Amino acid sequence: MGWSPYLWGVLLFGLANYIIGILYIQITTPMPRSGADYVIPARLMGPFWGWINSWMILWSWTPVWSWMAWVTIRNIKQLVDILRIAGVTTASVPWLLDTPTAAWLGSVILIAGMLIVMMPPRRYYRIIAALGILSIISLLIIAFGTAVVSQSALAQNMKALMGVSPSELIATAVKDGYDPAGRFDMTTAAGMAGYILFVIGGYQYSASISGELRGDVKKSLTISILGSLTFFMIFSLIFIWFVLAQFGYDFSVGWSYLFWSARSDAPLMLPPINALLTTIAAPSLWPLWLIAAVAAIIGVWLVIPASMLYINRLALAWGIDRLTPKSLSDVHPKFRQPMKLVILEGIIAVIFYLLLVFAPDFNPVNYAWWNTLMFMPSYLFPAICALLLPRRRPDLLKAVPWRSWLAPLAVLWLVIIVPFYIFAGVIGSVPPMAPGLSVWEYAISTGLTATAVTIIIGIIIYLIVRSYNLRRGIDFNQIFKLIPPE
Amino acid sequence: MPKTRIYYCCDIHGSDVCFRKALNIARYDLYKAGVMIVGGDLTGKMIVPIVNQANGSYSCTFLESTHILRSEKEIAEMQKAIADAGFYAHIGEPQEIEDLKKDRQKFNALINELIIARMEEWMRIADERLDSLSVQFFMLPGNDDNPKCGEIINVAKHVKNPDGRVVNIDGFHEMISSGASNITPWKTPGDYPEEELERRLEAMMSAVTNPGNCILNLHVPPYDSGLDVAPKLDENLKPVLVGGEVMRIPVGSTAVRKMIEKYQPKLGLFGHIHESGGETYIGKTLCVNPGSEYSEGILRGYVVEIDEKGVRQFYRVEG
Numbered sequence: 001m002g003w004s005p006y007l008w009g010v011l012l013f014g015l016a017n018y019i020i021g022i023l024y025i026q027i028t029t030p031m032p033r034s035g036a037d038y039v040i041p042a043r044l045m046g047p048f049w050g051w052i053n054s055w056m057i058l059w060s061w062t063p064v065w066s067w068m069a070w071v072t073i074r075n076i077k078q079l080v081d082i083l084r085i086a087g088v089t090t091a092s093v094p095w096l097l098d099t100p101t102a103a104w105l106g107s108v109i110l111i112a113g114m115l116i117v118m119m120p121p122r123r124y125y126r127i128i129a130a131l132g133i134l135s136i137i138s139l140l141i142i143a144f145g146t147a148v149v150s151q152s153a154l155a156q157n158m159k160a161l162m163g164v165s166p167s168e169l170i171a172t173a174v175k176d177g178y179d180p181a182g183r184f185d186m187t188t189a190a191g192m193a194g195y196i197l198f199v200i201g202g203y204q205y206s207a208s209i210s211g212e213l214r215g216d217v218k219k220s221l222t223i224s225i226l227g228s229l230t231f232f233m234i235f236s237l238i239f240i241w242f243v244l245a246q247f248g249y250d251f252s253v254g255w256s257y258l259f260w261s262a263r264s265d266a267p268l269m270l271p272p273i274n275a276l277l278t279t280i281a282a283p284s285l286w287p288l289w290l291i292a293a294v295a296a297i298i299g300v301w302l303v304i305p306a307s308m309l310y311i312n313r314l315a316l317a318w319g320i321d322r323l324t325p326k327s328l329s330d331v332h333p334k335f336r337q338p339m340k341l342v343i344l345e346g347i348i349a350v351i352f353y354l355l356l357v358f359a360p361d362f363n364p365v366n367y368a369w370w371n372t373l374m375f376m377p378s379y380l381f382p383a384i385c386a387l388l389l390p391r392r393r394p395d396l397l398k399a400v401p402w403r404s405w406l407a408p409l410a411v412l413w414l415v416i417i418v419p420f421y422i423f424a425g426v427i428g429s430v431p432p433m434a435p436g437l438s439v440w441e442y443a444i445s446t447g448l449t450a451t452a453v454t455i456i457i458g459i460i461i462y463l464i465v466r467s468y469n470l471r472r473g474i475d476f477n478q479i480f481k482l483i484p485p486e
Numbered sequence: 487m488p489k490t491r492i493y494y495c496c497d498i499h500g501s502d503v504c505f506r507k508a509l510n511i512a513r514y515d516l517y518k519a520g521v522m523i524v525g526g527d528l529t530g531k532m533i534v535p536i537v538n539q540a541n542g543s544y545s546c547t548f549l550e551s552t553h554i555l556r557s558e559k560e561i562a563e564m565q566k567a568i569a570d571a572g573f574y575a576h577i578g579e580p581q582e583i584e585d586l587k588k589d590r591q592k593f594n595a596l597i598n599e600l601i602i603a604r605m606e607e608w609m610r611i612a613d614e615r616l617d618s619l620s621v622q623f624f625m626l627p628g629n630d631d632n633p634k635c636g637e638i639i640n641v642a643k644h645v646k647n648p649d650g651r652v653v654n655i656d657g658f659h660e661m662i663s664s665g666a667s668n669i670t671p672w673k674t675p676g677d678y679p680e681e682e683l684e685r686r687l688e689a690m691m692s693a694v695t696n697p698g699n700c701i702l703n704l705h706v707p708p709y710d711s712g713l714d715v716a717p718k719l720d721e722n723l724k725p726v727l728v729g730g731e732v733m734r735i736p737v738g739s740t741a742v743r744k745m746i747e748k749y750q751p752k753l754g755l756f757g758h759i760h761e762s763g764g765e766t767y768i769g770k771t772l773c774v775n776p777g778s779e780y781s782e783g784i785l786r787g788y789v790v791e792i793d794e795k796g797v798r799q800f801y802r803v804e805g
Contacts, residue, residue: 030782031784122734320801320802321801321802322801331712331764331766333712333766336712395503395782395783395784396782396783396784398549398567398783399782472798472799473491473518473791473799474789474799474801478516478517478803479801479802479803479804480803480804480805481516481805482805483507483510483511483516483785483805484507484510484514485503485506485507485510485783486506486510
């Protein structure tokens, strides 16, 4: 197997991610604030844009928590399956995925995430760091372990253990629309969009807690953003190389296709990056895969407390600027966390999760337009802020790292991301209107109406709060406007 | 009684741009505040030398970069950037700069001279810009400030120094002010033991007619209020690390906390700990610390509106 298009994709989009990573460092360093994805656009573009950007980020992330709980349950089942394949137990736990069990177990998983966010920041960061290291161990074991397993062993064991052979899986994927020619097509590009988004999620988290960084903010952000990107990119290249080489391109990408396009034929309903795959290919090494499986459970679950903290810092910044009731953002004197916001997050997470389990049609994350539109500001706003910073806040310019690169990098990012977003995020992800479907039916069935209604609700809330505050003598526009310096 | 709107900022530490911004808030009536309070610390701590080179140019190392200045315009721009960041530019010959580095006495004499010159310049600008405005403009020296700063403010026409006094700001609310602090690791001119601080505060409070209506403008925040969290330092003034992380502890004043708990004033305005900005309630008392980013030229503050019933609203501003 040679250097596949998928590896090119990882390399090229990994390199492109350095641009947005550097932009995040540049716009956050002179203004390190908790809730940066609200605070920075608010200061540079105006409070309305800060609000609408963070409002959309809020609704792009909150349904993701339910999905993470859903994957965590499958990872727990995977752990038991590994023990069964290894002969340690004969127990089978398909009931874990049954509706009633999945409902309460997923809720417990989400509440556990919420409890972590309630801890004092210092303890929270320690826990997140320790668990993060565990999940990296999982990735490393799987990546390098994949190098020692063989395609023939996989083919031999898979049918017996999973009920489907690699060739049957590829045939299902092809039947569902996967193109086995291995071209760099819409599917690959959409996958890459997910990759970029995953990394940007990390940037958002780093930027959002920048107000809590102490000492050299630029150094801390550079290490966390560019360091993690470099690790992630090198790791992805090695890992994807091994996976494609050991398991075959069509098998790996076909499985991935089934998973990302939410086909129920995807084994375990998990992506092919899992310890079960290596267990099937090399059952005798099961203790190694078991460690990886435990770390994978933690790694996926970790996204819940990490993104909950990210979102509550946005809401905390709203409260400080009086966009939401002050009392909602009160910081608990002992735990130093905005407890009411954290509890609210927990409630929203459980509601979305129960919707996912009992009424998936009502979970917005299942709709293409929702994901495409709600995540859009995440891609565009950092570059727009970078372009506006010299004009709107010239006083901050001297603190911008590598400032002569600020505008060129912002323009370069927009030149890359706008066509890519249209190509992969819209054309590649959103289904075209089927014949016979009215515009209204299409809008409802693809999540366009839900997205529009959510954005309009955000705008209405802003207008009401603005008018209420103006009556009380608080003008949002004056809260952080540049005061004439001379 | 009508509502009284207060704008409060602090810890500008010699930043020329922050001071000018504070004046412009009053000049352009940006926050509609009738009372403006610039809390301590007012002065900077560092001299940035601009060294005369043999070839007629000047060299200056500022914010980790070395600049070669070849014209008067470039020198003026550098002096402005240094002043805006809260430092004091000093043009000198290489030998003089070397002497300053070695001789602490000479350094202290020079920095005090520069501090006083800037304070006098600030008061001149303030008197010019505040003339004909109805705003009350208070400036309170902090524990870091040379005692002469208070004397300079005292002779200004339109700026009042409230330090150690009870001031009635609107005919209803009295404000007591003190730039003193509990003992800091740096042993600054305004550091006092907690007992002495308590004695001074009690003396001021005893002169207040209605403590429940009072405003405490005290620079040092109350102990363990969340507005006073700072790195723990060892005997060499280096941060103490625990598990690779800087250990943070409350460093506020127990005397200030005692005053708040005992008298439950309406409002407490604090500063001192730049990285611990925020707002909290101790009992009925709203306590705020805007924090400070003076070196970035960002002026952080709070707008608080009060009337006879209490604090009507408050919010953080920055610009």
